[in-house]
Amino acid sequence: MEVYFDNSATTQVLPEVAEQMMKIMCEDYGNPSSMHNKGLQAENYIRYARETMAKLLKVTEKELLFTSGGTESDNLAIMGAAYANARRGKHLITTQIEHPAVLQTMHHLEEQGFQVTYLPVNSFGVIRLEDLKRAMTPDTILVSIMHTNNEIGALEPIAEAGELIKKMNPFTLFHVDAVQGFGKAKIYPKRMHIDMLSISGHKIHGPKGVGLLYVGSNVKLQPILFGGGQQGNLRSGTENVPGAAGLAMAAELLYKNFDADIDYLYGLKKYFIEGLREMEGVRINGLLPDEPYGGGTAPHIVSVSFRGIRSEVLLHALEEKGIYVSAGSACSAKKPLPSATLKAIGLDKSLLESTLRFSFSILNTREEIDYTLKVLCDTMPVLRRYTRKA
Amino acid sequence: MFTAFLIKYAEIGIKGKNRYLFEDALVHQINHALKKCEGKFFVHKTQGRIFVDALTDFDYEETVEQLKKVFGISGICPVVYVEDEGFERLCETVIQYLADVYPDRNRTFKVQARRARKNYPKESMEINMDMGEAILNAYPEMTVDVHHPDILLNIEIREKIYIYSEIIPGPGGMPVGTGGKAMLLLSGGIDSPVAGYMIAKRGVKIDAVYFHAPPYTSERAKQKVVDLARIVSAYTGPIYLHVINFTDIQLYIHEKCPHEELTIIMRRYMMRIAEHIARETDCLGLITGESIGQVASQTMTSLVATNEVCELPVYRPLIGFDKQEIVEISEKIGTFETSILPFEDCCTIFVAKHPVTKPNVKVIRRHEKNLEEQIDDLVKTALETEELIIVE
Numbered sequence: 145m146e147v148y149f150d151n152s153a154t155t156q157v158l159p160e161v162a163e164q165m166m167k168i169m170c171e172d173y174g175n176p177s178s179m180h181n182k183g184l185q186a187e188n189y190i191r192y193a194r195e196t197m198a199k200l201l202k203v204t205e206k207e208l209l210f211t212s213g214g215t216e217s218d219n220l221a222i223m224g225a226a227y228a229n230a231r232r233g234k235h236l237i238t239t240q241i242e243h244p245a246v247l248q249t250m251h252h253l254e255e256q257g258f259q260v261t262y263l264p265v266n267s268f269g270v271i272r273l274e275d276l277k278r279a280m281t282p283d284t285i286l287v288s289i290m291h292t293n294n295e296i297g298a299l300e301p302i303a304e305a306g307e308l309i310k311k312m313n314p315f316t317l318f319h320v321d322a323v324q325g326f327g328k329a330k331i332y333p334k335r336m337h338i339d340m341l342s343i344s345g346h347k348i349h350g351p352k353g354v355g356l357l358y359v360g361s362n363v364k365l366q367p368i369l370f371g372g373g374q375q376g377n378l379r380s381g382t383e384n385v386p387g388a389a390g391l392a393m394a395a396e397l398l399y400k401n402f403d404a405d406i407d408y409l410y411g412l413k414k415y416f417i418e419g420l421r422e423m424e425g426v427r428i429n430g431l432l433p434d435e436p437y438g439g440g441t442a443p444h445i446v447s448v449s450f451r452g453i454r455s456e457v458l459l460h461a462l463e464e465k466g467i468y469v470s471a472g473s474a475c476s477a478k479k480p481l482p483s484a485t486l487k488a489i490g491l492d493k494s495l496l497e498s499t500l501r502f503s504f505s506i507l508n509t510r511e512e513i514d515y516t517l518k519v520l521c522d523t524m525p526v527l528r529r530y531t532r533k534a
Numbered sequence: 535m536f537t538a539f540l541i542k543y544a545e546i547g548i549k550g551k552n553r554y555l556f557e558d559a560l561v562h563q564i565n566h567a568l569k570k571c572e573g574k575f576f577v578h579k580t581q582g583r584i585f586v587d588a589l590t591d592f593d594y595e596e597t598v599e600q601l602k603k604v605f606g607i608s609g610i611c612p613v614v615y616v617e618d619e620g621f622e623r624l625c626e627t628v629i630q631y632l633a634d635v636y637p638d639r640n641r642t643f644k645v646q647a648r649r650a651r652k653n654y655p656k657e658s659m660e661i662n663m664d665m666g667e668a669i670l671n672a673y674p675e676m677t678v679d680v681h682h683p684d685i686l687l688n689i690e691i692r693e694k695i696y697i698y699s700e701i702i703p704g705p706g707g708m709p710v711g712t713g714g715k716a717m718l719l720l721s722g723g724i725d726s727p728v729a730g731y732m733i734a735k736r737g738v739k740i741d742a743v744y745f746h747a748p749p750y751t752s753e754r755a756k757q758k759v760v761d762l763a764r765i766v767s768a769y770t771g772p773i774y775l776h777v778i779n780f781t782d783i784q785l786y787i788h789e790k791c792p793h794e795e796l797t798i799i800m801r802r803y804m805m806r807i808a809e810h811i812a813r814e815t816d817c818l819g820l821i822t823g824e825s826i827g828q829v830a831s832q833t834m835t836s837l838v839a840t841n842e843v844c845e846l847p848v849y850r851p852l853i854g855f856d857k858q859e860i861v862e863i864s865e866k867i868g869t870f871e872t873s874i875l876p877f878e879d880c881c882t883i884f885v886a887k888h889p890v891t892k893p894n895v896k897v898i899r900r901h902e903k904n905l906e907e908q909i910d911d912l913v914k915t916a917l918e919t920e921e922l923i924i925v926e
Contacts, residue, residue: 460749530785530884 146466147512151347152294152324152445152503153470158349161393165351165386176383177374186385193392197356200399201341202332209357209379210388214323214344217357218245218288220379221319221340224365225286226253232315233283239263239271239300241293241485246321250288263289268431268441269298269489273308280309286317291325295485295501296430297445299329306337317363323347323355327398328406328443339363345387349505350394354387405506409443412504412513416446419517423524425451429491429499446502447486449495453527458500461527465519470501535614535634536594539601540698541584542609545708559709559737560584560606566771567600581650585613598702603769605735607704611688614697621656624695625668628687631697632669632676642679643669647689654691661689708737710770715739716849717812718821719804720763720775722755722877725823725852727762727869728860732851733821734770741815742773743808745780755877763925765869772926776811779919780804783912784884790904793886797831798893799902801840807913809844811920819847825855830889839893
C-alpha cells in the first residue's frame with residue numbers, strides 16, 4: 145500500500161490539471177506578449193487564470209501577479225514593499241515561525257539596514273495580539289505573518305491582526321504567507337486587511353514552479369526582477385502560461401466542494417489523532433481540532449512527537465512500508481538543526497529530533513490512516529528497543 | 535593550436551621486460567578517459583613514448599582535465615605538429631608559437647632539438663643554435679640560459695616536426711589494472727574515497743563495499759556513496775559497488791554485546807564480510823581509510839582487534855595522515871563536497887557515548903561468542919541479499 149501523507153511538502157497534480165497544461169504546452173504554446181493570434185490564445189489562458197483567482201479571492205484581476213512560486217511571492221512582497229516604502233520607516237515585523245522564504249528575506253533586509261521584530265508564539269504556535277501591538281512603532285512599514293504554519297498547522301489570527309495593524313497605522317502594509325493556508329481556509333484579503341498574499345501552485349494539486357502574489361491596488365511595490373516589463377512591470381519575464389492556468393484550474397476545482405472537503409480533512413485529522421492517542425509516548429503538537437479555537441488549527445497538518453525514536457529513523461521505517469511523511473525538523477547526526485517552529489513552541493529538547501509531520505489531502509482515505517496507525521503500532525516497539533544507550 | 539599531446543610517464547620507464555604491459559595499460563586507460571571528451575583521438579606508442587593525436591576539433595581544457603586523471607601519466611605536453619617546409623618556415627612557426635603560448639616573453643629559454651629523422655639537413659646542435667638566433671632576433675627581450683631555462687623549447691624532427699615546451703603535471707602513479715584488484719570499504723565519509731584513490735594510483739583496480747542500515751540510514755545516504763564512487767571512478771575506471779544490508783547484524787550485536795564494544799565488533803563483521811566478497815571477486819586485499827587515533831575504532835589497539843579477523847592484507851594508505859592532509863587530497867580529487875553532506879552512516883547511529891579505545895581482543899572474542907546462535911545466518915543472508923551497483 146502506498147500512502148502519501150506529505151501533502152504539505154507537495155501534492156499530486158490532478159489529472160485534469162495536467163491534461164490542460166499538456167495541451168497548452170503542446171498546442172497553445174504562444175507567448176502572451178506576441179501580437180499574433182497564437183499569442184492572443186496564450187494571453188487568454190492568463191486572463192482565465194487571473195479572472196478565476198480574482199473571483200476566488202474576491203479581488204480585482206489587476207491586483208494579481210503570477211510568480212515562480214511561494215518563495216518568489218514572499219520575496220517580492222517583502223523586499224518589494226520594504227524598498228518601496230523605506231522612506232517612511234525601516235521597521236518590519238514578522239514571527240519566529242515563518243517559512244524560510246520569509247525569514248531569510250527578513251535576515252537579508254536586516255543586513256540592508258532594516259530592523260526586524262520577530263514575534264514569539266505560545267505553546268500552540270500562535271502569536272499574541274498584545275505582542276504585535278507592542279511591537280508596532282510609527283516606523284513600522286510592513287508586518288508579515290503566515291496564515292498556516294507549515295510544521296504544526298497553527299492558524300494565526302490573521303483578520304484580527306489585520307484590523308489591529310490598520311487601526312494603529314493605516315500606512316503599515318500587511319503581508320500574509322498563505323502557501324499552506326490557501327485552499328484549506330477561505331481567505332479574502334480585503335476583508336482581512338491583507339495588502340499582499342502569497343500562494344503556491346503545487347500545494348493545491350497544481351504544478352510546481354508557479355505561484356501567485358496578490359498586491360492591493362494601493363500598495364507601492366518595487367520589482368525585484370528586471371526585464372521585459374510584463375505584469376505591469378512588477379514581474380518581468382514571459383508568463384508561465386501552463387503554470388498559471390494549472391494553478392487557477394486546481395484552485396477552481398478545490399473551491400467546488402470547499403466546505404465538504406475541509407470537513408473531510410478535519411475528519412481525517414481527528415480520526416488519526418484518536419488513533420495516536422491510544423499509543424504510548426506520543427505527543428501531538430499544536431492545538432487539537434476538538435479543543436476550543438485559540439487561533440485554530442489547520443485541517444491537514446498533524447505534528448507528532450514520538451518519545452525515544454529519532455524522526456529520521458521512523459521516517460525511513462515508515463517509508464519501507466510505503467508511507468511517506470516529513471521529519472518535523474531537518475537534522476542530522478553531525479549537524480543538528482532543530483526546527484525554529486518546534487523550538488518556538490517550547491517543545492521539550494528530547495522531542496525536537498523525534499517529531500514527524502503528517503499532512504493530508506482530499507485524496508487520502510481513512511483506510512490509509514488505519515494502515516498507518518497499524519504500521520506505527522508494529523514499528524515503534526522495535527525502534528524503541530534499539531536506541532543509543534547512554 | 536595544439537593538435538596532440540606527448541604523454542610522459544615516470545615509473546613505467548624503469549620497468550624491465552614487463553614495460554610493454556604497463557605501456558599498453560596506460561594506452562588503454564587514456565583511451566578510456568578520452569571517451570568522455572568531445573572529439574576523436576588516436577593514442578599510439580611511438581619509439582618508447584605515447585602520443586595522443588587529435589583527429590578532430592577538441593576541447594583543450596576538457597581533454598587536459600581528463601588526462602590529468604589517468605594514473606601513470608607524470609606529465610602532459612601539448613604539442614604542435616607542423617609539416618617540414620624548410621628550416622626558415624619552421625623558425626617562423628616557432629616564433630609564432632612563442633607569441634601564442636607566452637604573452638610575456640621576458641624569460642630565458644633553451645632550444646632542445648632532436649633529429650629522429652636523420653636525413654634532415656641540419657644536425658641537432660645546428661638547429662639549436664640557428665633557431666636560438668632566430669628567436670633572439672625576433673624577441674630581443676628573451677635571453678638564452680642553457681642550464682635553467684624558463685622555457686625549454688623542444689623541437690623534434692620526425693616525419694612531421696613536433697614543437698612543445700609546456701609540461702602539465704599528471705597524477706603520477708601507475709596505470710590502473712597493472713596491480714591487481716582490491717576491495718575498498720567505502721563509507722560516506724571523507725577518508726575512504728581518498729584511500730581508494732591512493733591505492734588505485736598504484737595501478738590497483740578498485741571494487742567497493744558499502745554497509746547500508748535501513749531504516750537507520752536513508753536511501754540518500756546510499757546515493758551519496760554511489761556519488762562518491764562515481765567521482766573516484768573517474769580515476770579508477772568502473773567500480774563494482776557491493777551494497778550490504780547490515781541492519782539485522784547491527785541490531786543483533788547491539789542486543790547481545792556490551793554497548794561500548796558495539797562499534798569495534800561491528801567493524802570486525804564488516805571486515806569479515808568485505809573479505810568474503812573480496813575473495814569471491816578475486817581481490818587481493820582490502821582498503822580502509824583508517825588513520826591512527828582518529829576515532830576510537832582506529833587506535834592501534836582497536837586496529838589489532840579489527841585486523842585479526844582477516845587474512846588478506848588490509849591496505850590503510852592514510853594511516854599516518856592528519857585529517858587536514860586527508861581533506862586536502864579529497865578536495866583535490868573532488869570528493870570533499872559530497873563527503874560532507876550530512877547523512878547518518880551506519881557507524882554513528884548506535885555509537886556509545888564512550889566507546890572502548892583500548893579493546894582487549896580476548897574480551898572482544900569472548901563477547902562475540904554471545905552472537906553464536908544467529909550471526910552466521912545473518913551474515914549469510916546479508917551476503918545473499920547484496921545489491922550490486924556498477925558505477926562509472
